[in-house]
Amino acid sequence: MSVRTAPGPRERLLDAAQRLFYSHGVNVGVDSLLKAANVARRSLYEHFGGKDGLVAEVLRRSADEDEEQYRQTMRAAGSDPRARLLAIFDRLAEIVDRPDFRGCRYLAADLALPDPDHPGHAVTRDYRERVHRLLADELVGLGHPRPERAADQLLLLIDGVLASGATRPGTRPAASARELAEHILDGGRPTTN
Known part of the structure; x- marks a missing residue:
């Protein structure tokens, strides 16, 4: 028989901060974080050294x-690099349509x-580099020139979808970005019908 234990203060802080930072931004006050996580102020400093460490984590x-x-x-899109890259934009369309986006x-x-x-800036830079590498690897597999x-361009489209989806809901930015992505994946050459 296994015993389920409740998450400790570190996990509760991470869970609460992840929710609050996404819904209200990283400038949420420490008191709100502590209250949402149901932890003492000391836990924040013991586990993360302060709010900056929590933001980065x-x-x-x-x-x-x-x-x-x-x-x-x-x-899930299979083995074709083109289909795999375009699937990202299909998935982004689902994400930006969520009511909590x-x-x-x-x-x-x-x-x-x-x-x-x-x-936090080092983490965001690293994340973008990781996504860029992921895109570039697929583009190499596609034989893109x-x-x-092209990975720079796709990442710009992804950023644009996420920004437009938040600031201009209902405009279907992922569909527009997918069309542009198809052009990028074709090496900028016009497709023949």
Whole structure:
């Protein structure tokens, strides 16, 4: 018989912060975080060294989860690199249509953290580099003539979908981005019908 234990203060802080940072931004007050996690202030400092450490750890945790979502989406699309890359935009269409969608957590964090040396910025940069590598690897598999440049372009489209989906709901940015992505995947050459 296994005994289920309740999450400890560290996990409760991470869970609460991940929810609150996404819905309200990283500038949520410490008191609100502590109350939502039902932990003492001491736990924040013991486990994360303060709020900056918590922000960075939440972004790191989210980045791992989001990168895995990209991988799952591509795996589900099969083995064709083109279909795998386009599946990302189909998945983004589902995500931006959710009622609780609030945009890109990484862009929001970068804009909300004025200190360029905040540890959260290193996490967001690393996350974007990881997604870029994921895209570039697929583009190499596709035989794209400029995989690095095309990965830059696809990442720009992804960022645009997430920003537009948050600021202009109902405009179907993922569908528009998917059309542009098809052009990028075709190497910028016009397709023949």
